[in-house]
Amino acid sequence: MLETPPVWFILLAFLAALGPLVFIHEYGHYIVGRWFGVGAETFSIGFGKEIAGWTDKRGTRWKVGWLPLGGYVKFAGDMDPASMGKDLDKLSLEERARSFHAKPVWQRALVVAAGPIANFLLAILIFAAFIAVYGAPRTPAVVAAVLPGSPAAAAGLRPGDEIIAANGTAIAGFDTLSDYARLRPGEAIRLTFVRDGQTREASTRLATVIEGDRFGGKFRVGRLGIGSGKLVYEKVGPLELLPEAVRVTGRVLDSTATGLWQILTGRRPLTELGGPIKMAQVAGQVASIGMFEFVQMLAFFSINLGFINLLPVPMLDGGHLALYAVEAARRRPLGAQAQEWLFRGGLAALLTLMLVATFNDLGSIGLWQTLGRLLG
Template sequence: MLSQPPVWFILIAFIAALGPLVFFHELGHYVVARVFGVGAESFSIGFGREVAGWTDKRGTRWKVGWLPLGGYVKFVGDLNPVSMPGEEKEDLSVEQRRRAFHCRPVWQRFLIVLAGPAANFLLAILIFATFYVAYGRPETPAVIGPVIANSAADHAGLKAGDRIISINGSATRYFQDIQAVTSLRPNYSVDLVYERGSQLRRVPVRLGSEQRLDEFGQKYVVGLLGVRPPQLVYKRLSVFEAVPAACGATANVTKMMVEIIGQIVTGERSPKELGGPLRMAQVAGQRASLGWSDFVYLIALFSINLGFINLLPVPMLDGGHLALYTVEAVQRRPVSLRAQEWAFRSGLAFLLALLIFTTLNDLGSFGLWESVGRLIG
């Protein structure tokens, strides 16, 4: 078992992971805005007092804030970094109107906002594709090798040589697909379709579960079918093969995130599994201590997470803006500034509450509450 990295290493790893993700996200907004002729007053990585920065020839202030937990692009005409309009259109000069974000057609504003999360998904695709070209993609066929005695597969009558076609309607082309579907469903009853010889068979299976320890001694629970592959197969892909494969991998990770959130909402998973910045920092430090490849792979997962979260229809997030623009397009007039203000206030309250909740979860996962309980007891 490995020891936890020191705090200074965790902080450096977290900043090294989060900084490029935020930059890439905001760069997506900035590039598409430039395409449509929208001006940017500032481009910030981090919040708070400026630590370093410069102004380019277009008048955009590029800067780094002291709190490296996000970033923003402030466009011409914005009241603040969340792109609320600061002035009525008639109060803007001709030059300001020409470059102002809020004077653009709604479809252009929609694409500018969408470009941020899209950039995060694109970054993950690039990382996955690079790994597939350099190291190969796991392509172990979904064929059962050894069946673990008294496991879910054993009780369901599965045998070595059976090919699993789908689990709960999710196709299992490769063996890692089996692991991806079952690991999220400890103690679930699933519908499994498999092929034996030339016959397709369907069988209900009650998955098992197992509590495991990662390299650093932290506990986690996974669902188990109880089968192993005959042998692992990796295939190095060409660039033309790697890109669509990476798109598929990114889509699968996103689907897993949706499933996990759904399980938390329905009570099938504990809300305590929601992690916040502290746990993200810890994981970043742990992966970085294992080597650069583990760390870069984690950046891809973080990037998908950032893109997905920003698409949620919560005011203050990109998804909240997209929802408002959709309403504007349908009703053919902008949502009132008062309604926008209340929406952003409620969104801010929700995000602050979520931050507090996940931070408490993080502290609990570090054993703080158990320690406090022992001291009080």
């Protein structure tokens, strides 16, 4: 278990991690907005009172706020914190030309989507650099152990066998095999595997395991009953670096989405939901190991930041994109009152999420146990 570094080191690591990620995210919005001729009034890293800043020749105020928990770009035409366009008819022709909300809906959508995309691109570049140096991560579908009485034992599988197909579907690695089995509880399966250089086949029926969630719900998952082999790193050619990095990013994104869905559906406890304090704690611990691990952690944080911002919740980028989709379908935006209520609901949802995450974070550092001892 990693030791907790000093508080000053945790704060420094947190700022070193969050600052660049927020900058990359907001710069994605900013640069695409510039391409479409949108004026930017403010580019802020952090919220609250400005502690440092300057104004460039385009009139954009670049600043750092005292609360380093995010950032924003205030485009010309943003009339309120929810980035809602109002009273566009009162703008002059020159102001309308620079106004974000006067742009076509597809341009606004690209500007909004550019933030999360920038986070994903950063992760891809980091992973590509690591793959170039160390190779692509692989967990071959090689049997490391066979559970007695399992479907794998019934099929006659042995340690060292490499499974290459299931019911004719190619198996790229252990994760692919695990996902394939998990979705098919109780189903018959024909395995193609390699043993001592020879390709063989065997049939069995997957086991059914009943798992539950915190709401009392039950669901069935399939099990083959084998243990995975070791993670290996395989050298790839220069033309394969970006595709491999994209695949790694996709797997992390899929894992993030699955984890959140399992929390929302009760299959994982709410205590696994973390916030800024937990993020700072992880950043400090990983930074104490070394720069290699810290940069790798940045890629995971960047993916999570991009994913969270794409959730279809008003106040987030995904909420704006959902409204633009409605606008494109209706050929006119929702009414101002409807948008305002949606943004209020989104703000309430985000505040609730932050409260739960902060409660969990404070628990993870032992605050509730300490209070219990003091009051007990």
